[in-house]
Amino acid sequence: MLSFGGDYWDPETGLCAVDGPAGIAAADVMKRLIPFNPRDYLGLMWDIRTGYMERGETVQSGYWSVRTVRLTNPEEALLPTIGEAGYAASPTGDGGDMATMTGALSFGINSKASDIDKKAAWEFIKWGTSRDMMRRFAEEDSGVSIFHRSILADPGLQARYPYYKMLLSAQDNAQRRIFHLFYADVEEIFGVELNKYMAGETESAQEALTNGCTKINTRLAVFPDELRLRWINDVPAAIFN
Numbered sequence: 001m002l003s004f005g006g007d008y009w010d011p012e013t014g015l016c017a018v019d020g021p022a023g024i025a026a027a028d029v030m031k032r033l034i035p036f037n038p039r040d041y042l043g044l045m046w047d048i049r050t051g052y053m054e055r056g057e058t059v060q061s062g063y064w065s066v067r068t069v070r071l072t073n074p075e076e077a078l079l080p081t082i083g084e085a086g087y088a089a090s091p092t093g094d095g096g097d098m099a100t101m102t103g104a105l106s107f108g109i110n111s112k113a114s115d116i117d118k119k120a121a122w123e124f125i126k127w128g129t130s131r132d133m134m135r136r137f138a139e140e141d142s143g144v145s146i147f148h149r150s151i152l153a154d155p156g157l158q159a160r161y162p163y164y165k166m167l168l169s170a171q172d173n174a175q176r177r178i179f180h181l182f183y184a185d186v187e188e189i190f191g192v193e194l195n196k197y198m199a200g201e202t203e204s205a206q207e208a209l210t211n212g213c214t215k216i217n218t219r220l221a222v223f224p225d226e227l228r229l230r231w232i233n234d235v236p237a238a239i240f241n
Contacts, residue, residue, distance in 0.1 A: 001026040002101065004093040008186060014228025016216040018190060019209035025093060027197060027205035034198060042195050053085070062090065068163045069141050087166040099175040138164070176234055182216060189215050 001007075006022025009015065017023075034041065036059075038052055046067075053061035054070050063071075071085045092098045107125045109118050127133065131148055138151045141161050151157065152168035180186070190212045197208035220228055 003090055003098055005098075008180070009232040011229075011232070013225060014232050015220055016186070016213035018186075018216075019206065019213045022093075023209050024205045027194065027209060030194070031198060031205070042199060056084075065163065065167055072141055072161050072163065087163045089166065089170060097173055099173050100170040101177040102174050178232065178234055180231055182219060185219065186212075186216060 001018065001023045004022035004025045006020055006026070007017055010017040038044070038049075038058065046064075050061055050063060050067055050070065052058040053063075068087075089100075090098060107121075107128065109121045109125075113121065131151070134148050134151055138154075138157055138161075149168060149171060152164045152171075154164075158165045190209075193202070193208045193212040196202045197205060202208040202211070
């Protein structure tokens with residue numbers, strides 16, 4: 001859906017927008033790819049799905065950067081030759097660029113913690129995200145991908161782990177993935193509705209996606225517009241020196 005320029009939420013109402021043209025186009029692509037999927041495609045979790053790629057049983061697969069370690073780390077990779085896989089950005093409907101959705105998992109400090117605990121937590125965050133630690137993670141190909149740009153640009157590291165070059169270029173158009181209050185609902189509801197469409201139990205992509213949006217919007221409708229819009233707006237965080 002993102003590859004066709006779509007989004008989860010309507011920017012004017014904060015309601016579900018998955019059943020728009022972009023969502024329908026994406027669902028159509030999914031349907032047409034069925035003949036090329038593993039036989040158990042309707043029951044694949046993401047780690048099982050990528051296992052086919054890691055064993056050399058599929059031609060291509062979509063990957064989170066943190067999972068790519070399974071293709072490059074000699075202790076984990078199952079492909080016959082390390083580095084055999086190639087890497088590219090996700091394709092788009094019009095051949096243009098698509099915003100890279102970055103994970104929103106991060107460190108946080110509890111506002112109700114004691115002052116001494118807050119200070120200790122802040123010191124830990126600075127240590128855990130320091131350039132020295134990022135360099136260590138990068139050199140070990142540990143699956144952590146919150147690297148400084150200068151580390152991803154290191155020619156030696158790019159030669160050892162080719163997907164680092166792809167990660168670096170993806171930062172030019174990065175967008176934070178918002179963990180919406182109803183994120184889990186969207187995941188579950190559309191997982192079911194799309195599977196029903198792929199299995200032929202629902203006649204059209206429009207019907208499947210509208211069914212999903214209706215279920216989501218029934219829950220969202222009880223909240224005021226202002227609150228729904230606040231949930232979907234990515235307000236930049238303050239930067240601490």
